[in-house]
Amino acid sequence: MPRKISLAEQYSDFKDQTPVDVVVSNNDAGAIPMEKKPNRLENDEEEGRVTMDKNITLIRGTCIIVSTIIGTGIFITPNVISKNVESPAMSILVWFGGGCVATIGGITFCELGTMFPSNGAEITYLRKAYGMMVSFLSCFLLQLCIGGLRRAIQFLSFSKYFWAIFYDAKQGEAPPWILDKAVCILVLTAIIAIIMIYPKVTLKIINVMTAAKLISVSVIIALGIFKLSKGEFENISQGFNGTNWNPEQWGNAWNSVLWSYNGWNVVCILLGEVKDPSILPKIVGLSVAIVTFFYMLTVISYHAVLDMNTMNTATVAVASEAARVYLGESGVIFFAVAVAVSALGNTMCSLLGTSRYLQAAGAQGVLPGVFGLISKRFRTPVFALFYMFLATTLFVLVGDLSSLINSATYTSFAFTTLCSIGVIVMRYTKPNHPRPIKVWLIFPMITATFGIYMFIIPWFSDTRAMNALWLAITIVGGIPVYFACVNKKYRIQALVNFSEKVTAFVGKHLNSEVNLQ
Numbered sequence: 001m002p003r004k005i006s007l008a009e010q011y012s013d014f015k016d017q018t019p020v021d022v023v024v025s026n027n028d029a030g031a032i033p034m035e036k037k038p039n040r041l042e043n044d045e046e047e048g049r050v051t052m053d054k055n056i057t058l059i060r061g062t063c064i065i066v067s068t069i070i071g072t073g074i075f076i077t078p079n080v081i082s083k084n085v086e087s088p089a090m091s092i093l094v095w096f097g098g099g100c101v102a103t104i105g106g107i108t109f110c111e112l113g114t115m116f117p118s119n120g121a122e123i124t125y126l127r128k129a130y131g132m133m134v135s136f137l138s139c140f141l142l143q144l145c146i147g148g149l150r151r152a153i154q155f156l157s158f159s160k161y162f163w164a165i166f167y168d169a170k171q172g173e174a175p176p177w178i179l180d181k182a183v184c185i186l187v188l189t190a191i192i193a194i195i196m197i198y199p200k201v202t203l204k205i206i207n208v209m210t211a212a213k214l215i216s217v218s219v220i221i222a223l224g225i226f227k228l229s230k231g232e233f234e235n236i237s238q239g240f241n242g243t244n245w246n247p248e249q250w251g252n253a254w255n256s257v258l259w260s261y262n263g264w265n266v267v268c269i270l271l272g273e274v275k276d277p278s279i280l281p282k283i284v285g286l287s288v289a290i291v292t293f294f295y296m297l298t299v300i301s302y303h304a305v306l307d308m309n310t311m312n313t314a315t316v317a318v319a320s321e322a323a324r325v326y327l328g329e330s331g332v333i334f335f336a337v338a339v340a341v342s343a344l345g346n347t348m349c350s351l352l353g354t355s356r357y358l359q360a361a362g363a364q365g366v367l368p369g370v371f372g373l374i375s376k377r378f379r380t381p382v383f384a385l386f387y388m389f390l391a392t393t394l395f396v397l398v399g400d401l402s403s404l405i406n407s408a409t410y411t412s413f414a415f416t417t418l419c420s421i422g423v424i425v426m427r428y429t430k431p432n433h434p435r436p437i438k439v440w441l442i443f444p445m446i447t448a449t450f451g452i453y454m455f456i457i458p459w460f461s462d463t464r465a466m467n468a469l470w471l472a473i474t475i476v477g478g479i480p481v482y483f484a485c486v487n488k489k490y491r492i493q494a495l496v497n498f499s500e501k502v503t504a505f506v507g508k509h510l511n512s513e514v515n516l517q
Helices: 006-011 040-047 058-069 078-085 088-115 123-132 132-146 147-163 176-195 200-230 247-260 277-305 308-313 320-364 382-398 403-431 443-458 464-485 493-509
Strands: 373-375 512-514
Touching: 040 512, 058 200, 058 277, 058 320, 078 088, 078 200, 078 247, 078 277, 078 308, 088 247, 088 277, 088 403, 088 443, 123 132, 123 320, 123 403, 132 147, 132 320, 132 403, 132 443, 147 176, 147 277, 147 320, 147 382, 176 200, 176 320, 176 382, 200 320, 247 443, 277 308, 277 320, 320 373, 320 382, 320 443, 373 382, 443 464, 464 493
Parallel strands: none
Antiparallel strands: 373 512
16 A cells, blocks of 8 residues: 655655756756656646646736835835935936846846746745745844734835825824724735635736736826926036945945845746746836836936935825925825835735745745645635734834834845855756746846845945844754755655644645645
8 A cells, every 4th residue: 555645755855846848857957858747737636636726817917016026115216216326317217226126136037037937036046046045034024023014014105105195194193003003904904815715816816906006007108298398408417426425325326226126036926826837028128118218217207306315305105295385285195095005915925925935935845734725716825815814914013114124125135145146056057957038148137236236235224233133033043944944855754744634634624735836
């Protein structure tokens, strides 16, 4: 009678994931193309495995990236950049540079994505390039330690501009604490439910919100065009005069710009749900080009409408200040709504991508198998979404912890940088692995250089203590957990057995299965 194989044993050996129409040997270094096979989704269905539906097309993928990138950043952070570089022309140039870096990073990730066309992105790329421990540490920091905190900040940002429609913050007005938290949690619950039960509806909502965001920034662009058409160039005539070249302040400016472009890799996290992974470069190229185009025109309009002093001292969203000039208080309310909707769309995309990230981590053994559960009925990662709901709710109730998340943002650049370096590493460690897209090595080099710069700069500023805290949590906290729970040789069997029982129990009651990768 065949011996029953436990989940722990199944996790002990992982095969490289390859393009859907190619089979390679288990040995990466000696991988060679073999006969054509049916689509992976068809194989999974024939084998009775539960997979997520492939609903993402070129348009939907583009909308997901655009909606993820255009959050609150373009409405709020331009004054942070101008305050640090201190000239309108340099501010505009930095925003253009951010688009170039996002494009280069996206192209770099295209090679990784088409090498391993499944959900997960960094969680998969780090494991393939450096091994399980680095993959686990990235997940430990970005999801288990600060994941709920980051999502809570997104909902608190939404709440801030939602209530600006009804309360005047300048007059000291604010909603009751309990009402503010209740609205955040209610909206979180609704979004989680939609993502879990109606995945196709989720993509349609994202499409609508993307259109709403582009309309909002178009209004700002129109204000700038109107100002310049009247021959009023005084606000941007300063050009590069007065530019500040302090490297620390430039680091702050680049951090804000790159944060505003953050999200260009989200389709890589969802790649297992893309109908044709070969369209990944088109999705990335088109979406980043759209965002860069709108960002550039928007920032030019800000500087055309507002002088540098107003830009640098704005206490509300700089978009609201620009609208106030020509539209009065109605313009302020319009952009309060626009920023709230933008934050909401950004949050929905974030929850969608993160749920797939956690599911991939569970399926690959980086996290307990319970995270890898996929609903048989809805074809969505139910437990990952439920966990995200609990973690986010906890931090929403705690309050605004933006100082913590800002410092942790710097630390997270390290893992994106490692992924970029991984492109170069795997050219040598996996030379024969199929690469439908093979980028010039200058692209990962540029991405890695910026990542290293963004990681190093904070250590020379007043945030060094907080950065050291996050680094210590990652290393001192993450490494023991890795060896106790994940590493095949040293992990504690009692914890493995407990994890398997939890996975089986939750899977039974949620009518879900783990699709091991």
